[in-house]
Amino acid sequence: MQRPTSFQMDGRLTEKRRLNDRYVLLIFQLPIPLTQVQAGQFVQVKVDGSPHTLLRRPISICLLPKPDELWLLVQEVGEGTTTLCALEPGAIVNMLLPLGTGFTAPSLPSTCLLVGGGVGVAPMLMLGQKLAEAGHQVVFLLGGRTSTDLVMQEHFARYGKVYVTTEDGSLGEKGFVTQHSLLNEPHFDAVYTCGPKPMMKAVATFAAQHDITCQVSLENLMACGIGACLCCVEDTVDGHVCTCTEGPVFNTKRLKW
Amino acid sequence: MVDQHIYLKGLTLRNPVMTASGTFGFGEEFTDYLDLARIGGIIVKGTTLRHREGNPYPRMAETASGMLNAVGLQNKGVDYFENDIYPRIRHFDTNILVNVSGSTVEDYVETAEHIQSLANIPGIELNISCPNVKQGGMAFGTTTGGAAAVVKAVRAVYHKHLMVKLSPNVTDITEIARAAEAEGADSVSLINTLLGMAINAETRRPKLSTVTGGLSGPCVKPVALRMVWQTAKAVSIPVIGLGGIMTAEDAIEFLLAGAAAIQVGTANFIDPGVTAKIADGIVAYCERQGVKAVRDLTGALVIDTPAPACPPISDCSLG
Numbered sequence: 001m002q003r004p005t006s007f008q009m010d011g012r013l014t015e016k017r018r019l020n021d022r023y024v025l026l027i028f029q030l031p032i033p034l035t036q037v038q039a040g041q042f043v044q045v046k047v048d049g050s051p052h053t054l055l056r057r058p059i060s061i062c063l064l065p066k067p068d069e070l071w072l073l074v075q076e077v078g079e080g081t082t083t084l085c086a087l088e089p090g091a092i093v094n095m096l097l098p099l100g101t102g103f104t105a106p107s108l109p110s111t112c113l114l115v116g117g118g119v120g121v122a123p124m125l126m127l128g129q130k131l132a133e134a135g136h137q138v139v140f141l142l143g144g145r146t147s148t149d150l151v152m153q154e155h156f157a158r159y160g161k162v163y164v165t166t167e168d169g170s171l172g173e174k175g176f177v178t179q180h181s182l183l184n185e186p187h188f189d190a191v192y193t194c195g196p197k198p199m200m201k202a203v204a205t206f207a208a209q210h211d212i213t214c215q216v217s218l219e220n221l222m223a224c225g226i227g228a229c230l231c232c233v234e235d236t237v238d239g240h241v242c243t244c245t246e247g248p249v250f251n252t253k254r255l256k257w
Numbered sequence: 258m259v260d261q262h263i264y265l266k267g268l269t270l271r272n273p274v275m276t277a278s279g280t281f282g283f284g285e286e287f288t289d290y291l292d293l294a295r296i297g298g299i300i301v302k303g304t305t306l307r308h309r310e311g312n313p314y315p316r317m318a319e320t321a322s323g324m325l326n327a328v329g330l331q332n333k334g335v336d337y338f339e340n341d342i343y344p345r346i347r348h349f350d351t352n353i354l355v356n357v358s359g360s361t362v363e364d365y366v367e368t369a370e371h372i373q374s375l376a377n378i379p380g381i382e383l384n385i386s387c388p389n390v391k392q393g394g395m396a397f398g399t400t401t402g403g404a405a406a407v408v409k410a411v412r413a414v415y416h417k418h419l420m421v422k423l424s425p426n427v428t429d430i431t432e433i434a435r436a437a438e439a440e441g442a443d444s445v446s447l448i449n450t451l452l453g454m455a456i457n458a459e460t461r462r463p464k465l466s467t468v469t470g471g472l473s474g475p476c477v478k479p480v481a482l483r484m485v486w487q488t489a490k491a492v493s494i495p496v497i498g499l500g501g502i503m504t505a506e507d508a509i510e511f512l513l514a515g516a517a518a519i520q521v522g523t524a525n526f527i528d529p530g531v532t533a534k535i536a537d538g539i540v541a542y543c544e545r546q547g548v549k550a551v552r553d554l555t556g557a558l559v560i561d562t563p564a565p566a567c568p569p570i571s572d573c574s575l576g
């Protein structure tokens with residue numbers, strides 16, 4: 001198997017947009033343009049200046065508007081991500097990228113449902129872009145707890161129709177994504193999802209019930225991100241496989257969900 | 258020009274920097290980031306006679322300046338290594354050693370015999386931290402008898418470089434090292450991971466599926482350094498030092514404490530090119546200090562006032 005090439009490089013933070021109290025969009029200028037990136041691939045980010053963050057942090061590629069411009073959508077959950085989100089433009093961040101196996105586009109023109117929850121919306125943006133550019137019909141279904149969780153709506157809207165749910169009903173339909181009325185009459189050829197595990201499992205169940213192929217992006221804990229440590233394994237029909245190389249995107253047929 | 262060569266029995270390293278088993282895959286995972294011709298050797302993943310699925314997820318927990326792992330020796334077995342992996346890595350321009358693990362003495366012997374037939378594998382590293390299933394799961398490497406039995410049996414069939422990797426989870430690591438030396442080990446490497454544990458207080462659950470796991474990374478360095486120093490004084494075969502090495506300075510500390518060469522583990526996860534930087538840093542140190550050969554650093558620790566040996570506990574005035 002020929003391994004795809006990835007790089008170790010220093011990205012320079014050029015812009016930072018705080019999107020809500022927990023989400024920050026970080027825009028980096030890369031010294032090496034990336035020409036072969038799949039939606040769903042990720043970056044291993046080194047976090048300096050955070051004494052309790054020894055290991056790199058995996059973050060999905062949110063968008064690559066230009067081959068040398070990288071967008072990362074980061075949610076502050078602990079010391080590592082909080083330190084990243086506190087960086088100011090000009091900061092240099094060491095990264096390994098692009099890593100992992102991303103989403104696979106349908107081979108025939110298709111209607112694709114992209115379901116994102118929480119910060120799991122990040123890879124859905126680039127996926128929507130790639131699918132739309134390839135001529136597929138893109139429908140986003142994005143969920144959050146409350147209206148301010150639903151970030152970057154205007155960017156998603158560029159690539160497809162956007163439906164939303166919030167748990168408190170402050171935007172879109174009230175409830176979880178899997179309760180959205182859009183799913184009552186499913187007319188999708190492919191489903192893609194990234195978000196909290198219970199959400200992804202519910203989406204996978206929905207897809208299975210309607211016999212629609214479904215790809216999910218897992219967020220297993222990682223140490224190396226490059227297939228060396230075997231810490232990130234998912235139990236699949238083929239046994240334990242690394243989510244950092246064979247994933248993070250898996251067809252649900254392969255998972256023991 | 259600083260001479261960086263390290264000569265071990267049947268094995269010449271171009272420099273003292275090797276990679277630790279389980280942290281460097283089979284080397285091929287790192288070729289995008291590192292020229293393997295820059296390092297002395299790589300020790301590939303723990304290999305067992307038969308396929309092992311390893312432990313369930315989660316297998317990793319980050320700790321203050323370290324990490325716990327509970328991978329459980331996941332590997333596809335020695336036949337798979339021989340037929341599928343070896344052909345891909347045999348031409349790497351560095352020494353490739355295989356880390357051999359087993360649940361019985363017979364497993365170790367059979368695995369070592371397989372690997373002996375591979376021309377481009379000049380040595381094995383025997384991981385004796387594994388539980389001995391025939392002895393109630395007690396690790397071979399935690400008793401002198403267990404260590405001696407497995408080293409003796411493997412030595413009888415294995416004629417290339419035999420490195421024995423010691424577990425730090427023992428009362429006196431020097432005893433185990435001496436037992437390995439007495440049965441014919443060509444070198445000892447230490448330390449393997451320290452047994453540890455982490456708990457998620459919110460959920461009241463352990464962070465690892467196996468509850469306990471092996472601690473590695475910079476937090477273990479002082480313990481590893483102490484054990485290397487003690488072991489180097491106790492045996493006359495070369496000692497390979499590892500445990501928490503992140504920088505050239507860390508590596509030099511191990512050499513000074515008595516290590517003939519070093520291995521880098523967890524640091525590869527943080528910087529996949531770190532080993533070349535460590536090798537360069539050792540050379541720079543030697544140039545700065547006027548040291549002609551890196552091997553001259555081994556055991557060059559200077560202790561000005563030898564500390565008195567610790568008195569037996571009964572003699573201590575604990576007041």
Ligand SMILES: Cc1cc2nc3c(=O)[nH]c(=O)nc-3n(C[C@H](O)[C@H](O)[C@H](O)COP(=O)(O)OP(=O)(O)OC[C@H]3O[C@@H](n4cnc5c(N)ncnc54)[C@H](O)[C@@H]3O)c2cc1C
Binds near residue numbers: 057060074076082122
């Ligand atoms: C392939 C992949 C892609 C990812 N993409 C993104 C992304 O685009 N944006 C983003 O914000 N985050 C993403 N994540 C999650 C991100 O890596 C973690 O949130 C981050 O590592 C947490 O680091 P920390 O130091 O802030 O938190 P820590 O202090 O390490 O942890 C804080 C809390 O978060 C939990 N946590 C840590 N890592 C994970 C994880 N991987 N999954 C679930 N819970 C976790 C911990 O258990 C703990 O409770 C991704 C993870 C993976 C594996």
Ligand SMILES: Cc1cc2nc3c(=O)[nH]c(=O)nc-3n(C[C@H](O)[C@H](O)[C@H](O)COP(=O)(O)O)c2cc1C
Binds near residue numbers: 473502
């Ligand atoms: C994820 C992981 C997997 C490991 N697997 C093995 C193994 O298969 N065999 C072995 O002898 N040691 C294994 N080790 C131990 C390392 O080789 C090394 O002894 C230990 O991590 C201490 O060095 P470090 O602090 O530089 O990482 C593993 C360590 C880690 C972190």
Ligand code: FES
Binds near residue numbers: 222223225227242244
């Ligand atoms: S994170 Fe190390 S193998 Fe996947």
